[in-house]
Amino acid sequence: MRIGIAGLGTMGRVHAAAYRRMGARLVAAYDADPAVTERFAGEFELEPAPDYESLLRSVDVVDVCTPTFTHLEMAETAFALGVDVILEKPLALTASEGRQIISAARESGRRLFVAMVVRFFPQYRKAAELVRAGELGRVGVMRLKRVAFPPAAGWFRDPARSGGMPVDLMIHDLDYARWVLGQPASVFARRSPALEGSALEHVQAVLEFPNGALALVEGGWAYPPGYFRTSLDIAGDRGLVEWSSDQPPPLQTLFPKDAPPPALGLPMAGLEEDPYELELRHALEALESGAPFEVAPEDALAALELALAVRASADSGKVVEVA
Missing domain, CATH: 3.40.50.720 (NAD(P)-binding Rossmann-like Domain)
Known part of the structure; x- marks a missing residue:
């Protein structure tokens, strides 16, 4: 093609x-x-x-x-x-x-x-696989963080053209939370105070799911130039998986308390392949074969709607129903 x-x-x-x-x-x-x-x-x-x-x-x-x-x-x-x-x-x-x-x-x-490239990052993908395989048991809490410096391009700084930080940046983790835990029922978000007219924005959101699980999602354009940090942890009643961009291993897992740890510690995921390459290769292969995309258009729409709900909650200070 x-x-x-x-x-x-x-x-x-x-x-x-x-x-x-x-x-x-x-x-x-x-x-x-x-x-x-x-x-x-x-x-x-x-x-x-x-x-x-x-x-x-x-x-x-x-x-x-x-x-x-x-x-x-x-x-x-x-x-x-x-x-x-x-x-x-x-x-x-x-x-x-x-x-x-x-x-x-x-x-x-x-x-x-x-x-939606975060689905193709090996550490995020492996964590999702652990949840789906039941390795963590019943998930109670997911925490996701993505914080960076404000973008330089002027259009990013205008919510009327970019949607603001929740729609442009936070949407990655909102999509991931929905991919792993399903559609949330409601969201409550708070925005840290910022100077009038400033591009700085920092939002914390709580997503509540129908089964009672919570996702705590933090996003920000409020850090010094060059700063970009991401992290995830997912806690279930049998185990915890966590990863941070600040730590050398691509993924850490605390094994279930009722199961012995492995005899030898090995990395569970690597970054030998670029996530953008993995994402685009998948898209081209699906186009050539007619196979379904891993990210359906409806998934992207649901992630957008969730990001807009976070923004609306941060604006109003009220819970927004999304289910």
Whole structure:
């Protein structure tokens, strides 16, 4: 399949490098800034597209890495021209726009993959497998953290164009919580006070699930430049799995108290393969074979709705029902 990339900022570069490593047929690139298009195309030896429709007419799949507020138009245009879409998260700015994108894909007969990359990080994936295998017993609490410095690009700092931190950053862990524990019933979130007009934002959210389990999700754009930390821990009545980006091992597991630990400690997951490469390889293989995506469009919509519920709760100070 011939692949084109639209939007040549940070994520466009990350995706292009992943395609190159996997030997995919990346052929063309487009950015709203012609100078950026020329530089990027030269660096990756691609055809520079003069406009978005020209890009679409030269490819079978378009990887859209443009700002969130453009996703609806970019996706609908691609589907109208018969091109499959890989779309960087979040799906859209609003649930209504997300449903429009999914509807456009369905009506066109083309396919949509939304890049929720945390599902493809080996340590997060292994933790989910342990839960599903019953190794931790009945899960009571999940804690997820993703905190960073505020993005430099101006559109990120405008919630009307990015959705704000809950929709752009926190959505990763909200999607993961839902992937592992199912659909929550409600969310309650609090936002740390920030200076008027500041891009700094830090939110803590409690997701309650129908079976009584809780997910405590923390996200922030409030740290010094260059700071990015993530962590997870999942506690069940038979064991605990935890991981932090600050610790050397990719995953730590405390084994069930009623089972002996293994005789030899071995790493349970590694990072030999780049998660973005794993994600994009999966998307291309599913497109070629017709197999289902691991992240269905409806999953991406549900994650967006959950992020919007977190934002609404943080704004109102009230519990928001989401089930």
